[in-house]
Amino acid sequence: MFFQFKEQLPHLAKYWDALMAMHQRIEVPAKTILLAEGEVSKKSFLIEKGCLRVWFNNNGKDTTFQFFFENEGLSSLESFRKNIPGMFSIETVEPCILHVLQKKDFDRMMDQLEQEPAVLKEMMNVVMERQLHYMKEFLSFIRDSPQERYLNLLREKPKLIQRVPQHYIASYLGITSVHLSRIKNKILKDRQI
Amino acid sequence: MFFQFKEQLPHLAKYWDALMAMHQRIEVPAKTILLAEGEVSKKSFLIEKGCLRVWFNNNGKDTTFQFFFENEGLSSLESFRKNIPGMFSIETVEPCILHVLQKKDFDRMMDQLEQEPAVLKEMMNVVMERQLHYMKEFLSFIRDSPQERYLNLLREKPKLIQRVPQHYIASYLGITSVHLSRIKNKILKDRQI
DNA sequence: CGCAGACGATAACATATGTTATCAAATCAG
DNA sequence: CTGATTTGATAACATATGTTATCGTCTGCG
Structure with missing residues (x-):
């Protein structure tokens, strides 16, 4: 393609x-x-x-x-x-x-x-x-779950996440931006524990 | 591939x-x-x-x-x-x-x-x-939703559905066989109405 | 023929994800 | 600078799908 x-x-x-x-x-x-x-x-x-x-x-x-x-x-x-x-x-x-x-x-x-x-x-x-x-x-x-795919992106293409608006990233991951927000929040909480 | x-x-x-x-x-x-x-x-x-x-x-x-x-x-x-x-x-x-x-x-x-x-x-x-x-x-x-994909299969490759066990078809559609059963049931009911 | 394993339906419950709405912060354009 | 637009977070609720367990039927092998 x-x-x-x-x-x-x-x-x-x-x-x-x-x-x-x-x-x-x-x-x-x-x-x-x-x-x-x-x-x-x-x-x-x-x-x-x-x-x-x-x-x-x-x-x-x-x-x-x-x-x-x-x-x-x-x-x-x-x-x-x-x-x-x-x-x-x-x-x-x-x-x-x-x-x-x-x-x-x-x-x-x-x-x-x-x-x-x-x-x-x-x-x-x-x-x-x-x-x-x-x-x-x-x-x-x-x-992979959406959360895993997001973590993969973070690891492999951190620049992408910085440069691209979140709702595009969400649609790339196959989820809504609301759900991506939840995932980010969940990752944060998991880190704090 | x-x-x-x-x-x-x-x-x-x-x-x-x-x-x-x-x-x-x-x-x-x-x-x-x-x-x-x-x-x-x-x-x-x-x-x-x-x-x-x-x-x-x-x-x-x-x-x-x-x-x-x-x-x-x-x-x-x-x-x-x-x-x-x-x-x-x-x-x-x-x-x-x-x-x-x-x-x-x-x-x-x-x-x-x-x-x-x-x-x-x-x-x-x-x-x-x-x-x-x-x-x-x-x-x-x-x-497409799993139901749509199943209907597509039915239309485009009816022989496949007859020859292949349902749990393989379910896994091909990306769902569990339980869910495929539900879908088939739902399609039946929709037809009857 | 008869039985073990495969197959398919279904129910009850659990979880993941979507939808809609609202708000605040950041950013952009005039 | 300032108002408009974009962006991101969050809550409440709705829906889709998975999980586990049970049961009846079918089917192929010995």
């Missing part, structure tokens, strides 16, 4: 400058919708500064699927690749500096890359790594 | 006979564990007859991740590819007739295939399709 690529694609190195030259640098305020759920994605993004979140409409409620920060890249991959409506919205959480790649430029680049088995192999690895990542997220979602 | 490949890989056609010749045909009784969670996967499977389920240990409880039936194939992909312990167990639900491919034979085949961009491209598509499939499962898991 979403990816970070520079380090993972060494065979892409010789194309890197050309690829970056195709990108356009833009600055956008917080809460800008870069892609709306149900639209066909025509762009991919690299984050120079700021934070994005990917979310979807869950029967009227807003459920965050993933967060992205500096030096990460993303696109609504299945929408991008197949020209079908995406399942997610992409939105800035903070004011951001982004580098945007148009799909037509991406496709032009892909026509070249597809002739190179080494690059294709790397790309397949990236895609599989992504899949493994989402699989683990899914497992954690099922297997 | 898991895949079905024949139709999706037309460029593989000329290798197909060789690939099938590498498989070994076996018959196994119900409740046979083909791969245990935490083991490194050395085999992939094609199902000629019967039903498999993929599950993981969820804090002592057994949670079903996916079911497979006739003409479908699977392996614990990330374990298979990377020689790391798999996150899932694979187990027969019914007596099965399977075709088994050893990893070393698979690798030998891959060495050839990797030289062909057309095949690699198809494989990447298969992997991405899988990813899209799991993404949709994940969305449904979050967005």
Whole structure:
């Protein structure tokens, strides 16, 4: 779905400058919708500064699927690749500096890359790594309680918790912000004893 | 993670006979564990007859991740590819007739295939399709109530519900078998009114 | 055939989580 | 600076789901 690529694609190195030259640098305020759920994605993004979140409409409620920060890249991959409506919205959480790649430029680049088995192999690895990542997220979602997932986040991505408003974090954990408040309170009390 | 490949890989056609010749045909009784969670996967499977389920240990409880039936194939992909312990167990639900491919034979085949961009491209598509499939499962898991998910299953895979014991279905839906009983009862009552 | 284990329904009770409403603090925009 | 908006905490109550235990039925194996 979403990816970070520079380090993972060494065979892409010789194309890197050309690829970056195709990108356009833009600055956008917080809460800008870069892609709306149900639209066909025509762009991919690299984050120079700021934070994005990917979310979807869950029967009227807003459920965050993933967060992205500096030096990460993303696109609504299945929408991008197949020209079908995406399942997610992409939105800035903070004011951001982004580098945007148009799909037509991406496709032009892909026509070249597809002739190179080494690059294709790397790309397949990236895609599989992504899949493994989402699989683990899914497992954690099922297997761990919301409190455990919050403690995991605290441990593994403390910056995320500092930068992102709590109701987004709650929706990412699959709970309401009220419940997240209760969890934080409970953790506090447990610590004091 | 898991895949079905024949139709999706037309460029593989000329290798197909060789690939099938590498498989070994076996018959196994119900409740046979083909791969245990935490083991490194050395085999992939094609199902000629019967039903498999993929599950993981969820804090002592057994949670079903996916079911497979006739003409479908699977392996614990990330374990298979990377020689790391798999996150899932694979187990027969019914007596099965399977075709088994050893990893070393698979690798030998891959060495050839990797030289062909057309095949690699198809494989990447298969992997991405899988990813899209799991993404949709994940969305449904979050967005739909257990009752809705059960009704979806009834509509989309009625055979599954007939063939698979209810507690496996319950664990697949993310609920207890007691709760699934309640749901079935509720659906009955709703129909009668 | 007959029995042990698997399977499914149900009741009573416990717990986790959602909903709605209210309030205070923090932050942002004009 | 100041009013509006966002954010976070909390309480009261409602609902969904889990847990444990019991019971009847089915089914496959010896």
